[in-house]
Amino acid sequence: MSQAIKETYFNFPGQVGFYKGKVRDVYIFEKELVVVASDRISAFDVVLPRAIPFKGQVLNQIAAKFLKATSDIVPNWVTAVPDPNVTIGKRCEPFKVEMVIRGYLSGHAAREYKAGKRLICGVTMPEGMIENDRFPNPIITPTTKASEGHDEDISKEQILAQGIVSSEDYSILERYTRALFERGQQMAAEMGLILVDTKYEFGKFGKEIYLIDEIHTPDSSRYFYADGYEENQKNEMPQKQLSKEFVRQWLISNGFQGKEGQEIPEMTDEIVESISDRYIELFEKITGEKFHKATTEQIEKRIENSILSHLS
Structure with missing residues (x-):
């Protein structure tokens, strides 16, 4: 299986703070933020135990595409995307x-x-x-x-x-x-x-x-397939969704909804790989572009070097 980024612990020159979100690691500088999109995955406000290969790259690259495509409407925080998993931009309040x-x-x-x-x-x-x-x-x-x-x-x-x-x-x-x-x-x-x-x-x-954070990703948005929408509504059938709803449904079917006393079901290699494949499918369907997997060999070193190269 490909490596995944569960968490990062970098220490950069000029860094003044660090914040670990549910799925992103944020390195804080005086006027900039360096955001690493990890492969952590959360559902029901719980971070699941295993990271999903390429998930961070998928979300980071979808967000980059849509931020660029909407920059004529509103200025956004992004100044650079030096790595498939990294976005750097203005430190907004x-x-x-x-x-x-x-x-x-x-x-x-x-x-x-x-x-x-x-x-x-x-x-x-x-x-x-x-x-x-x-x-x-x-x-x-x-x-x-x-x-x-x-x-x-x-x-x-x-x-x-x-x-x-x-x-x-x-x-x-x-x-x-x-x-x-x-x-x-x-x-x-x-x-x-x-x-x-x-x-x-x-x-x-x-x-x-400024517009900040990610936009129009399957983690922050819900999509339906247009084909079949009217027919499904007429027959009061569920809509075919393109979002991370499939992860929630897998958890629910295995008895987990983030409630007290519930245990997260075991995430086997097969489950992790199937979630990874679905995220790549989401990328290609939403962007209309072929997904190119970044190298996962020494993945943390790759990310650190990309950031250092930008900072210098």
């Missing part, structure tokens, strides 16, 4: 909200709807919808960025009342979110896909707002 936008009644919104709720994050959902129906217009359902545990739903009114984001900045975030989602849906349609919902994160560098 993040807004403490994630801008979630939904074009369809799916996922969390569908669960709320089934529970009888018609209001989500202060936005009214129409009556008479079934799961995966398209909303008349995309809805923005923000969440607060939790430093630990689950992000929480929050309304625009609460964000403004609590002073989390100023009214002026929030209107810019909304405008950027809608424009990015429209571009993402157009690009998905060209690949025979539907971009169902996604989330964007923004930050400030000086006084300017």
Whole structure:
């Protein structure tokens, strides 16, 4: 099996801090961030015990493609992608909200709807919808960025009342979110896909707002196959998805949903390889490009040298 990057422990000249996220290792410099997309995989807010070869490369390269393709809409944090698993960019001050936008009644919104709720994050959902129906217009359902545990739903009114984001900045975030989602849906349609919902994160560098983090990846977005969508809706059948939902479904079928007392099922070599293959399939379907596996021999050395070469 190919090697995978579980975690990194580099120490670079000029580094002032380090942050280990669920799946990324972030090296902090005075004005820059160096982000290593590891091969860790999380589901139900739990990092699973085994890393998935090429997963980090898949997400890093999808994000790089879409950030470049949307840079005419909003400036983004990226200044270099010196390695298939590394992105370097401006050290922005993040807004403490994630801008979630939904074009369809799916996922969390569908669960709320089934529970009888018609209001989500202060936005009214129409009556008479079934799961995966398209909303008349995309809805923005923000969440607060939790430093630990689950992000929480929050309304625009609460964000403004609590002073989390100023009214002026929030209107810019909304405008950027809608424009990015429209571009993402157009690009998905060209690949025979539907971009169902996604989330964007923004930050400030000086006084300017930048798009930060990854965008339109299968970890941050939900895609349906366009072919068969109408037929499935008419017959109230599940939609064929392109996201990491298949990982969640494998865990659920093996008795794990991240709840207390539940044990993560054994991840055999076969399971790990099949997840890796699915991520590569996701890359090729979303981007329309052939995936080229980076060398995994001395993988950490390769990444460290790429970063050092950029820093020098």
